[in-house]
Amino acid sequence: MLYGGIEAGGTKIVCAVADENQTILEQVSIPTTQPEETLAQVFQFFDQFSLDAMGIGSFGPIDIQTQSETYGYVLATPKKGWANYPFLPELKKRYDIPMAWTTDVNAAAYGELKLGAAKGKSSCIYLTVGTGIGAGVVIDGHVYQGIAHPEMGHIRVKRNPEDTYEGTCPYHKDCLEGLAAGPSLEQRTGIKGQNLSEDDPIWEMEADYIAQALMTYTLTLAPEKIILGGGVMNQQHLVEKIRRAFEKEMAGYVVTPPLEEYIVSWGLPNKSGILGCTLLAESLVS
Structure with a gap:
């Protein structure tokens, strides 16, 4: 099993792939620029793998209500170009796999609970x-x-x-x-x-x-x-x-x-978020 993780911050986006032992196999850091430019690099990284699930922890605020028309969107962020951007829908267009969607700090809290x-x-x-x-x-x-x-x-x-x-x-x-x-x-x-x-x-x-x-x-x-x-x-x-x-x-x-x-x-310095994302991915299919 392979689990993808995206820890999306306002300055950089960390993408990683972990195995069933939550060992990070590959990881890359991408500058958070305009959405289309950033996601092109995200896709380039994940296209190399056949993932079973993905967890995304994003800078916010984000829409987490599954019945909302804007579920999976980044909402009123001051980050230029990202306000009201359909982050999760764009990822789902590319990868037909289960995806967990939450904030970067929620993902970090989950990582610290499970491994930290x-x-x-x-x-x-x-x-x-x-x-x-x-x-x-x-x-x-x-x-x-x-x-x-x-x-x-x-x-x-x-x-x-x-x-x-x-x-x-x-x-x-x-x-x-x-x-x-x-x-x-x-x-x-x-x-x-x-x-x-x-x-x-x-x-x-x-x-x-x-x-x-x-x-x-x-x-x-x-x-x-x-x-x-x-x-x-x-x-x-x-x-x-x-x-x-x-x-x-x-x-x-x-x-x-x-x-x-x-x-x-923190027990997982600078790793809480990305490991939380891959752990959330695992929780969808385990």
């Missing part, structure tokens, strides 16, 4: 903090979705009284993404996040915003584990600061597992 930091659990939240902030949710072993997919990066958080930054989010300004995504660090300090010293006071503010979000997620969904990934999270000192801030915010109201086990770094 939440392996052995039945529920988890995966939060990625990078150029933007997004979260995926798995409950009872299945990717969660309702009338739409979760957009947990855009929840409101209580602004730090010393924070005068307007926020980067073009829709909400000072939502979680607007105040805590990577660009907000650089806009406040003039220094890229990876070049900031560990003792820079901005990190305490960053940790507080993320901890507020994690408290909200815990109070509403009560996952067995929360997993943190993305470029901003590639520094362990921030994870520790988030745990301390989370404990302070929660104030003992809800008992969680020990925080070093409950709030953790």
Whole structure:
């Protein structure tokens, strides 16, 4: 059996083929340019294989309602050329195989549950903090979705009284993404996040915003584990600061597992999404 995976991000699209052991046999990274140009390269890669199923985790927002006329479309994205684009229908025209369709962060959450930091659990939240902030949710072993997919990066958080930054989010300004995504660090300090010293006071503010979000997620969904990934999270000192801030915010109201086990770094760095996609493909035919 061969499973295809497409992890579609705003900057690049990762395509991979895995076998029945979820071993990646071939993988390619394609720049996300105009849809037709990008998909031509996607087709060139997958045409080499006889796939049994495919999983697609796309940047959003996307239409996940199977009865909708625009099911499988990318919706109101700021990515030029991709708004209201029939991503999944174009793939189905090319390949007559079962296809799973969800967001990139949902796919990553599924990958972490099956093979990563939440392996052995039945529920988890995966939060990625990078150029933007997004979260995926798995409950009872299945990717969660309702009338739409979760957009947990855009929840409101209580602004730090010393924070005068307007926020980067073009829709909400000072939502979680607007105040805590990577660009907000650089806009406040003039220094890229990876070049900031560990003792820079901005990190305490960053940790507080993320901890507020994690408290909200815990109070509403009560996952067995929360997993943190993305470029901003590639520094362990921030994870520790988030745990301390989370404990302070929660104030003992809800008992969680020990925080070093409950709030953790990703177990599949830079692979959660693509493996989640191939695993979702496998779930369609196994």
